[in-house]
Amino acid sequence: MTNVELTAVSRWYGNVVAVNDVTMSLGTGVTGLLGPNGAGKTTLLHMMAGFLAPSRGTVTVDGTPTWRNPAVYRQLGLVSEREAVHTFLTAYEFVLASAKLHKLPDPAAAARRAIELVEMTAAQDRQIGTYSKGMRQRTRVAAALVHDPAVLLLDEPFNGMDPRQRLHMMDLLHRLGGEGRTILFSSHILEEVEQVSGTVQVIVAGRLAASGDFRTIRRLMTxxxxxxxxxxxxxxxxxxxxxxxxxxxxxxxxxxxxxxxxxxxxxxxxxxxxxxxxxxxxxxxxxxxxxxxxxxxxxxxxx
Missing domain, CATH: 3.30.70.980 (YebC, transcriptional regulation domain)
Incomplete structure (x- = not known):
């Protein structure tokens, strides 16, 4: 069981406060990070992934700080909202590169397994530039899963996916969470969180507005x-x-x-x-x- 802990975390850029005094604990299973655009969801995810230093407070994975700690990536995978893929590569080449960066003992086998997980095997030898947005998104999820991380962070993972792709991705997150992984995904759409996650963290204007069981949050809203x-x-x-x-x-x-x-x-x-x-x-x-x-x-x- 891998825990992600945020304790009194704030992050500001000059006079702009992006995240304000957030304390949050994530355990195994799937948790939804819900909030309107610009609420601070991406900033929170980037601090959890070690991309950003908290201006105040601590962010840890199993008690170890994520900032300036490359070793954390052995057990953590991130799918950022902004696309960062080389369109001249095939999906297989892109995921294989991720496997090699993680120095996996059999990167080719790991890449094939991850691609199969996201149902991209049939298109794995096509260049990413020929893919739809949903296909590119699934390719990026495969690259984040290639080293079998205990923690998976996804920023708006359903963007650009058609209904069939969404259902498959929701099912995949359910299965991964059921296997004992700690999964956090962000969304500004209430129904997405309702279908995937029973546990919700609601963030508004950089503050944690509500936290807990989805039914309780839904009742507060209604x-x-x-x-x-x-x-x-x-x-x-x-x-x-x-x-x-x-x-x-x-x-x-x-x-x-x-x-x-x-x-x-x-x-x-x-x-x-x-x-x-x-x-x-x-x-x-x-x-x-x-x-x-x-x-x-x-x-x-x-x-």
Missing amino acids: NRPHVFAVQSTDDRRLAVALIGEPSVTGVEIDRTGLTVRAGDYGSFTRALPKIALASGIRVRRLLPSDESLESVFSYLVEA
Whole structure:
């Protein structure tokens, strides 16, 4: 069992704080690192992989610091978000080069095994420049797996993959995690994390906003306050009628129409049609006005 530990980790660039006082522990299995773009996910992964030094705090793999420690790569594999592949190489040549860099006893056999794992055997002798983005991504995963690492870090691994490729990659991560590896993958898409990982670390604006079982995180997101923009045939009468609904925490009318704040998404959306019908009011439009990913995650910071 290999553990990755972050203790009070911060990273800043001049006056810009990219990661702010994050403490996190990763054990075996698959963990999702969830957050909007620009939240600090890539910076965290790069510190775990030893590419960046923490400005403050410590990052260790099995108690050993990752920064300035090349030996950590014997048990760690990284798939960065930014592509770094030589397009004139074939997939086999690219993965073989990785195997040789790790000084494996039989690099050719290791390369073939890794390529087979990601289902790229049929295309392994084609140049990478002829591949789709999803195929290039799988090739890079093979190169990260070639030395059979105990820790695998993946930055947005599903980018560019078609539905079949996504399903295969999700299944592969499940299997690798089930074999006792420590796997962390980042994503800004909630459904990706839900399908792959039971454990979630949510990061917003460089801070760890929530951590734990996916069902708990999903419940926090679902039960947060919601804001709706409503247009009807009589906004004022509808506002008066809605005040008595238990799920409604506030109403407001201005020139743009009616704004309703609800404590429970499901209860409000079920109650609204009944209240409107009983009042003889026709609802023309109901639009959640705070459903951006950033607003959902920002709520978790404040929760």
